[in-house]
Amino acid sequence: MTALAFVVICACVLFATRGFAWGAQGDVLAVRFGADRDRTRVVIDLDKSTQGRVINAGDGGRITLALAGVAPGRGLNGGGSGLVRAYQVTAVGGASRVELELARDSQIERRFLLPPGDGVAHYRYVVDLKANGGAVGPAAPRVSPTPAPRRAEKPLVVIDAGHGGRDPGASGAKVSESEVTLAAALTLKAELERTGRYRVLLTRETNTYVDLYRRVAIARRADADLFISLHADAGTDPAVRGASVYTLSEQGAGRAVREFTRSDNWHRELHLPGRDPSVDRILLDMTQRATQNRSAQFARVLLTHLEASDHPLLRRSHRDAGLAVLLAPDVPAVLLEMGFITNPEDERLLTDERARRRLMRSVADGIDRYFREPAAALVTASTDGPAGQP
Numbered sequence: 001m002t003a004l005a006f007v008v009i010c011a012c013v014l015f016a017t018r019g020f021a022w023g024a025q026g027d028v029l030a031v032r033f034g035a036d037r038d039r040t041r042v043v044i045d046l047d048k049s050t051q052g053r054v055i056n057a058g059d060g061g062r063i064t065l066a067l068a069g070v071a072p073g074r075g076l077n078g079g080g081s082g083l084v085r086a087y088q089v090t091a092v093g094g095a096s097r098v099e100l101e102l103a104r105d106s107q108i109e110r111r112f113l114l115p116p117g118d119g120v121a122h123y124r125y126v127v128d129l130k131a132n133g134g135a136v137g138p139a140a141p142r143v144s145p146t147p148a149p150r151r152a153e154k155p156l157v158v159i160d161a162g163h164g165g166r167d168p169g170a171s172g173a174k175v176s177e178s179e180v181t182l183a184a185a186l187t188l189k190a191e192l193e194r195t196g197r198y199r200v201l202l203t204r205e206t207n208t209y210v211d212l213y214r215r216v217a218i219a220r221r222a223d224a225d226l227f228i229s230l231h232a233d234a235g236t237d238p239a240v241r242g243a244s245v246y247t248l249s250e251q252g253a254g255r256a257v258r259e260f261t262r263s264d265n266w267h268r269e270l271h272l273p274g275r276d277p278s279v280d281r282i283l284l285d286m287t288q289r290a291t292q293n294r295s296a297q298f299a300r301v302l303l304t305h306l307e308a309s310d311h312p313l314l315r316r317s318h319r320d321a322g323l324a325v326l327l328a329p330d331v332p333a334v335l336l337e338m339g340f341i342t343n344p345e346d347e348r349l350l351t352d353e354r355a356r357r358r359l360m361r362s363v364a365d366g367i368d369r370y371f372r373e374p375a376a377a378l379v380t381a382s383t384d385g386p387a388g389q390p
Contacts, residue, residue, distance in 0.1 A: 034282025035082020165209030252322025
């Protein structure tokens with residue numbers, strides 16, 4: 001056997017062995033970071049799908065994960081950002097071991113795998129970290145916070161009366177949806193202002209038409225803390241009745257980010273650094289994800305108070321959709337369908353002044369509880385699954 005043939009055979013055995021060990025060949029391509037004051041997103045770019053497993057969730061100032069079936073690329077180690085001081089990717093058996101050295105005491109808030117799509121040709125394994133408060137190790141670096149707008153002492157609640165003007169909405173036996181929503185919005189405004197704890201802004205105060213995207217713009221320009229859009233449902237079966245609450249769907253979240261980034265000033269609007277577009281995109285997605293979490297929290301609280309007040313609810317009362325009024329990436333928002341205007345009993349409740357006041361009082365109670373809830377009460381997922389675009 002010639003020396004050249006021997007080298008070729010050895011090379012073939014080496015590649016075959018590597019392919020057997022790793023299964024379908026795949027590599028970790030890069031590790032990227034986006035960070036603000038208390039959260040850091042770690043994006044691990046991959047050229048194939050993977051399953052992630054947490055080995056160490058923060059003990060000893062480190063978070064360690066194993067990504068099955070992918071090999072570590074060359075030179076994948078270096079400094080981190082935000083809550084991560086440094087990172088290293090190494091091979092362990094048939095997996096890549098990703099080790100994050102923490103700059104502050106932190107925990108995994110959620111993790112998920114994103115397939116190729118929306119202009120990105122590879123997979124991304126995303127890990128969101130949340131600070132617990134304390135420093136880790138000696139001389140932990142100070143995290144430079146992303147500037148944020150100053151909030152007034154009283155939260156600002158924007159109430160959106162659905163439809164109006166040339167758009168009457170759905171029709172009941174006696175009234176139109178636009179009449180019902182405006183009456184409810186004025187009642188809720190009075191209930192909130194009566195407490196003295198809120199500033200309140202209406203998107204419309206009369207029977208006028210307001211463009212859907214303008215309603216969102218009103219809330220964003222005012223730096224609102226909460227946006228609630230009031231509507232009355234409709235259906236072909238007059239027996240169907242009950243309230244429901246919509247929050248933004250995952251597909252809607254992706255649409256919101258795409259539409260928001262069409263503006264040349266989106267970095268400044270969210271007070272982002274503007275130096276690295278990929279980092280700013282990650283920070284935008286983190287903002288969107290936090291907003292979705294707060295919206296979902298408010299939806300749960302609101303439904304709890306509606307149920308406690310004996311207001312009829314649909315069987316599936318928490319829904320999601322890509323509705324235009326829910327698209328603000330930085331304002332928690334819900335759409336409340338107060339009942340079916342096509343159901344005689346719901347229409348009676350929505351047009352009776354005392355019943356309407358009772359309903360809006362329960363909504364105001366839900367808003368009160370939402371603003372009393374600490375940030376730690378947010379319910380978030382921490383399993384592999386679909387999520388927003390980093």
